Amino acid sequence: MSDFGPLTRQPSLATRVSDELLEAIASGRFRAGERLPSEREMSERFGVSRTVIREAIRTLYAKGVLEVSEGRGTQIATVSAxxxxxxxxxxxxxxxxxxxxxxxxxxxxxxxxxxxxxxxxxxxxxxxxxxxxxxxxxxxxxxxxxxxxxxxxxxxxxxxxxxxxxxxxxxxxxxxxxxxxxxxxxxxxxxxxxxxxxxxxxxxxxxxxxxxxxxxxxxxxxxxxxxxxxxxxxxxxxx
CATH class of the missing domain: 1.20.120.530 (GntR ligand-binding domain-like)
Known part of the structure; x- marks a missing residue:
């Protein structure tokens, strides 16, 4: 039993998706004002359920990284100084x-x-x-x-x-x-x-x-x- 170490908790799928999206924004692949792909498209790209995508988006919205506007959907927020x-x-x-x-x-x-x-x-x-x-x-x-x-x-x-x-x-x-x-x-x-x-x-x-x-x-x-x-x-x- 001494050969076993403590198990580490892996990040949730939603966390991994939000991290990937943050990296895409930071690297310039997504720019301020640009719309995110649809939930269906992102679900297919990441190979996860739409529920996971929604949770990731909620996380980024809470951080001020994304904004939702009527008629334009979810887009990258302009982060002001x-x-x-x-x-x-x-x-x-x-x-x-x-x-x-x-x-x-x-x-x-x-x-x-x-x-x-x-x-x-x-x-x-x-x-x-x-x-x-x-x-x-x-x-x-x-x-x-x-x-x-x-x-x-x-x-x-x-x-x-x-x-x-x-x-x-x-x-x-x-x-x-x-x-x-x-x-x-x-x-x-x-x-x-x-x-x-x-x-x-x-x-x-x-x-x-x-x-x-x-x-x-x-x-x-x-x-x-x-x-x-x-x-x-x-x-x-x-x-």
Whole structure:
């Protein structure tokens, strides 16, 4: 009996069909807006029942990969960046609520992403990009409370990500921003933090304008370290 190992559960037929369809979409064999073959045709192609095909389609529909419209049947959905951002935001918020994602975890990811994205911004940001970032910085400086400043703080970082002209970088930063509202407000409400944060932002922007990636990276790291330090001080302070 010692020669026998545990049995592994094989994926269901519906799962295998949905995986095959996902691969076909990812590889470009099916394109956004294109209709899927009929249930009968897919049933014959895959050698499975129509019930299996329906289950696979329901799975992909639930994931937002397929959409059903009257008169056009089932077709490949156009997956917008906003939909991806919303899905990732839901996941991150859920992870936070279950204490699976703590502020220090977000800080670790931000350091990895944002110290790299400022390097890319140095190489790719246009004059219009830089003007938009500067305007967000000015709005943050004019804010009269921490919550408003936090909104413009998030926009400053979002516009930096946009200036990389990397859609995935922007999507990731937008998703992280959505989870950081309370963190930013708490940090910026700490006495003395707002003017320091503004000076740190100015240093990042100056380095990007100068097309100096090493200086931009150092400035961003100082800013992120400062944000984390003030947040920790605010949350550890006695009531």
């Amino acid at each position: 906003s939909r991806v951002t919303e899905a990732l935001e839901v996941y991150l918020r859920g992870a936070q609520s279950q204490d699976l994602l703590r502020p220090e975890h977000i800080a670790e990811v931000r350091e990895t992403l944002e110290t790299r994205l400022v390097e890319l911004a140095c190489a790719r940001a246009t004059d219009d990009d830089l003007d938009a970032i500067s305007a967000a910085h000015e709005r943050m400086a004019a804010a009269r409370d921490a919550d408003t400043a936090a909104v413009h703080d998030a926009e400053f970082h979002r516009l930096l990500a946009r200036s990389t002209h990397n859609a995935l970088m922007l999507t990731l930063i937008e998703s992280i921003n959505a989870t950081m509202k309370a963190i930013r407000s708490t940090s910026l409400s700490t006495e003395g933090r707002l003017p320091i944060a503004l000076a740190e932002h100015a240093a990042v922007l100056d380095a990007v304008r100068a097309r100096d990636p090493e200086a931009a990276r150092r400035a961003m790291r100082r800013h992120l370290d400062g944000s984390e330090r003030y947040y920790d001080a605010a949350t550890e302070a006695p009531a």
